[in-house]
Amino acid sequence: MYVLARALKNIGIDNVYGLVGIPITEAAYLIQGQGIRFVGFRHEQQAGMAAATEGYLTGKPGVLMTVSSLGFMNGLTATANATVNCYPMIQISGASDPAMVDMNMGTYEQLDQFNTAKPLVKAAFRCTYAKDIPAAVYRAYRAAVSGRPGGVYIDMTTPALGEIMNKVDADKLFYTPVDIYSPVAPNSRSVERAVEILTSAKRPAILLGKGAAYARLEDKIKTLVEKYQIPYLPMSMAKGIMPDDGPLSALSCRSTIMEKSDVVMVIGARLNWMLSFGKGKWNPDMKFIQLDVAPEEIDVNVPIAAPVVGDMGLSMDAILDALDGKSMATDSDWVSGLQAEAKIKNAKFAKRFEEAKSMMPMHHMTALSAIKPILEANPDVILINEGANTLDDTRDAVNMSLPRHRVDCATWAIMGMGMGSAIGAAVATGKSVVAIEGDSAFGFSGMDFSTICRFNLPVTVVIFNNGGIYNGIGVPMDKTTDPAPTTLDVRARYDKLGDAFGAQTFYVTTPEQLSEALKTGIASKKPTLIDVQLAADSGKESGHIGYLNPAPLQSITV
Numbered sequence: 001m002y003v004l005a006r007a008l009k010n011i012g013i014d015n016v017y018g019l020v021g022i023p024i025t026e027a028a029y030l031i032q033g034q035g036i037r038f039v040g041f042r043h044e045q046q047a048g049m050a051a052a053t054e055g056y057l058t059g060k061p062g063v064l065m066t067v068s069s070l071g072f073m074n075g076l077t078a079t080a081n082a083t084v085n086c087y088p089m090i091q092i093s094g095a096s097d098p099a100m101v102d103m104n105m106g107t108y109e110q111l112d113q114f115n116t117a118k119p120l121v122k123a124a125f126r127c128t129y130a131k132d133i134p135a136a137v138y139r140a141y142r143a144a145v146s147g148r149p150g151g152v153y154i155d156m157t158t159p160a161l162g163e164i165m166n167k168v169d170a171d172k173l174f175y176t177p178v179d180i181y182s183p184v185a186p187n188s189r190s191v192e193r194a195v196e197i198l199t200s201a202k203r204p205a206i207l208l209g210k211g212a213a214y215a216r217l218e219d220k221i222k223t224l225v226e227k228y229q230i231p232y233l234p235m236s237m238a239k240g241i242m243p244d245d246g247p248l249s250a251l252s253c254r255s256t257i258m259e260k261s262d263v264v265m266v267i268g269a270r271l272n273w274m275l276s277f278g279k280g281k282w283n284p285d286m287k288f289i290q291l292d293v294a295p296e297e298i299d300v301n302v303p304i305a306a307p308v309v310g311d312m313g314l315s316m317d318a319i320l321d322a323l324d325g326k327s328m329a330t331d332s333d334w335v336s337g338l339q340a341e342a343k344i345k346n347a348k349f350a351k352r353f354e355e356a357k358s359m360m361p362m363h364h365m366t367a368l369s370a371i372k373p374i375l376e377a378n379p380d381v382i383l384i385n386e387g388a389n390t391l392d393d394t395r396d397a398v399n400m401s402l403p404r405h406r407v408d409c410a411t412w413a414i415m416g417m418g419m420g421s422a423i424g425a426a427v428a429t430g431k432s433v434v435a436i437e438g439d440s441a442f443g444f445s446g447m448d449f450s451t452i453c454r455f456n457l458p459v460t461v462v463i464f465n466n467g468g469i470y471n472g473i474g475v476p477m478d479k480t481t482d483p484a485p486t487t488l489d490v491r492a493r494y495d496k497l498g499d500a501f502g503a504q505t506f507y508v509t510t511p512e513q514l515s516e517a518l519k520t521g522i523a524s525k526k527p528t529l530i531d532v533q534l535a536a537d538s539g540k541e542s543g544h545i546g547y548l549n550p551a552p553l554q555s556i557t558v
């Protein structure tokens, strides 16, 4: 296990997130002994979310360590989520002796973890001998960050962890991998094609995904947008690559971009369910230019007129070079039309906010009217966000102005990333973090608020308590005294959970109290928990994506 600790140190791992037990406890101590921070969690899924968030924010894979069987599977949920979201991370799990697993001998915590993990990760390795550990760690690192990033699995068997080697032989195992991240340039014909289409566009737009944030394209995108006056539309986690309230932001004109643009340059985003698969609402004559690191992403759902496949930084450089000296053919009223529409939409949104301000008990937007100015005045705070209405309303309300400062439920729209991601963000960047959580969403990871306290991290957790999944007014259909399937506890005092672990806590019922509490939490840089009392009828089923629910034939009150 010393070999493992040293391999992690050699490759530059700063933090390991995990939860110990047989057979990894001693390894965790030795890892700490190498000067690597070991952040011990209460649940492996959250440790995994922290590792994934570190990977997304830094571009270096986050590392998760789990015990065998259920610990492995708890962590694997986060590793699978990382693969889907293209976050680089490595899950290293203690594992039983593979010879015994293969013969189904009923050994301690027996599970064929290697084959269980395989379909959910980019690459998987199994170490049966200590001599294989450094190469497995280095290869896992390379696999996690290369091409499309994702989750990688190492089955760290008990025999490999316990094997004793002589030091001279062990020392020979370490090497420095050459070019552990090696960007691949796009082909020049694809760049020319993209530039031809872009410069002939009458109504061009840029659609930004979190891949563009991960690839650190902000300076190049700024040049493209400003020099060629192209409006941009960010996906949720791409907010802040360019300022949400900038003059070319089309954030409030999403439908118009979909329906009216003739060329959209998709950068690090996928035309998946979140974008109606590039069909339906989209202009049927649309020409998509798509920049992606993975060729498999091209032509998914709709044919792509100009794919540019390769490292997106190199692709952007090549496109900017090829554009130099060329001019755009944009209709003269395209940008001004969008700006006029944005003005009207923003005014409408502001009016909605004004109306919500005085609602008592508070609604989501009432609480956000207090939160918005504080977060916008502290752009360097990383925002973590999960829930349904809590997610949608916060995303719509809070403008971002810096890249990689918003992490949320992302592609799978999962609950259960909050505390882990908040911890990963705080540990990996040293920055202050605010997590805005629905009361249901918080329940998935709430116990790891204690990890925030134990490590004294600058994290403020804000819980929007409307007493349920979507709201607290669901009507039970069987007329028993059981709560409805969506109902939680609108009278719960989440702040008392914070008290149990020594956090600074607040229970707030008005926007003024919330404002004070949030300012205090951020300024203190201490673990803070704010229980925000909302009305039980604030929020609707599934927030903005209720249309995805199959329709029932009976009348149901959710």
Ligand SMILES: Cc1ncc(C[n+]2csc(CCOP(=O)(O)OP(=O)(O)O)c2C)c(N)n1
Binding pocket: 386, 387, 388, 389, 390, 391, 413, 414, 415, 416, 437, 438, 439, 440, 441, 442, 464, 466, 468, 469, 470, 471, 539, 540, 542, 543
């Ligand atoms: C792992 C997982 N389980 C269940 C769901 C279904 N789900 C979607 S949103 C949500 C919770 C919404 O309630 P809350 O977080 O309180 O936000 P609100 O809409 O009430 O503001 C749930 C359980 C999910 N997305 N992920």
Ligand SMILES: [Mg+2]
Binding pocket: 438, 439, 440, 464, 465, 466, 467, 468, 469, 470, 471
């Ligand atoms: Mg709720």
